[in-house]
Amino acid sequence: MRIAITGATGVLGQEAVEALVAAGHEVTGITRRDSGVPIVEGRGGSAVVADVFDAGDLARAFRGHDVVINTLAHVPVGMSGLRPLAWREDDRLHLEASVAIARAAAQAGARRLIQESTIYLYPDNGADWISEDLPLNVRNQAFRPRVREMRAAVDFATGGRSAVILRLGQLFGRDQHTTHALKATRQGDPILLGKPDTYVTLLHHSDAGRAFVAALRAGSGFYNVGGEPITKKRWAKDLATEAGVDAPAKFYPEITQAIVGTRLDVQRRSLRVSSVRFMSETGWRPTVGPSTPGWSRR
Numbered sequence: 001m002r003i004a005i006t007g008a009t010g011v012l013g014q015e016a017v018e019a020l021v022a023a024g025h026e027v028t029g030i031t032r033r034d035s036g037v038p039i040v041e042g043r044g045g046s047a048v049v050a051d052v053f054d055a056g057d058l059a060r061a062f063r064g065h066d067v068v069i070n071t072l073a074h075v076p077v078g079m080s081g082l083r084p085l086a087w088r089e090d091d092r093l094h095l096e097a098s099v100a101i102a103r104a105a106a107q108a109g110a111r112r113l114i115q116e117s118t119i120y121l122y123p124d125n126g127a128d129w130i131s132e133d134l135p136l137n138v139r140n141q142a143f144r145p146r147v148r149e150m151r152a153a154v155d156f157a158t159g160g161r162s163a164v165i166l167r168l169g170q171l172f173g174r175d176q177h178t179t180h181a182l183k184a185t186r187q188g189d190p191i192l193l194g195k196p197d198t199y200v201t202l203l204h205h206s207d208a209g210r211a212f213v214a215a216l217r218a219g220s221g222f223y224n225v226g227g228e229p230i231t232k233k234r235w236a237k238d239l240a241t242e243a244g245v246d247a248p249a250k251f252y253p254e255i256t257q258a259i260v261g262t263r264l265d266v267q268r269r270s271l272r273v274s275s276v277r278f279m280s281e282t283g284w285r286p287t288v289g290p291s292t293p294g295w296s297r298r
């Protein structure tokens, strides 16, 4: 298939390009900058320079492609997410670029849209499992961009077209967030939010990349994509093992956790997310877990 992908130079995008090319697809990576071209080509795709906020520019870039995949995101690292305007770029990408992408994909004649989303829209569900049917906790204005993005993808899925929305688990691997967490663990600084006995659902980048390939086989709808959920205290130990230290990663004190604000507060939630729907529909399976040695270098 001919597949166009936005965010192709990012953590998710690069993995997706490589996995799609390995699966035999012809992949065009969209980047806004000339310096992004060799990054896409290095993963086996061909690159087109386009503005992701301009539906006309995008429609030109998408023409002749069967599928459009949107992996755009710009998540601030660690506590920098508390800074004023820290989320402005990420919000703009979900609120404006994702909408332009869904419209341009339809205009260009693509038959399928695969949209990256996140499990962090679910409410804290304690030790209970979370399936796609659990109502989202998105009433706060901060979630408006992600809701708008979902609507744009659902709107795309009319007239015989399909849209697959992937609610990805917390990514881990070689990215800046995990590197920051490993560094804090080595230094004995706090890094984790929430309570030790609550759940986190992680997704290694390489498995995320393959999930975009699997999503080509899924029917229209929402799918959770993550590994086996683990307790946060287990994750704290896995971080320490990978960081090469004995002491588990530390949790922020309650007093700090109480003032992190809506955007980081989602990371305090207990999210025991089931990916059974995606696995049974597509055959996708996670292959790298937080106890797989060397996961931060793969």
Ligand SMILES: NC(=O)c1ccc[n+]([C@@H]2O[C@H](COP(=O)([O-])OP(=O)(O)OC[C@H]3O[C@@H](n4cnc5c(N)ncnc54)[C@H](OP(=O)(O)O)[C@@H]3O)[C@@H](O)[C@H]2O)c1
Pocket: 006, 007, 008, 009, 010, 011, 012, 013, 030, 031, 032, 033, 036, 052, 071, 072, 073, 074, 075, 089, 093, 117, 118, 119, 168, 169, 170, 171, 172, 175, 176, 177, 178
């Ligand atoms: N579910 C999750 O846990 C989840 C989901 C998504 C991201 N993340 C985390 O978020 C972090 C950032 O992800 P990432 O590294 O993929 O993001 P990124 O590198 O900041 O952005 C991804 C791509 O989007 C494009 N982009 C970013 N900001 C843009 C802007 N303002 N205007 C236009 N294009 C823009 C860039 O492409 P060009 O510069 O080539 O145009 C960039 O390569 C990662 O550490 C990742 O793990 C987590």
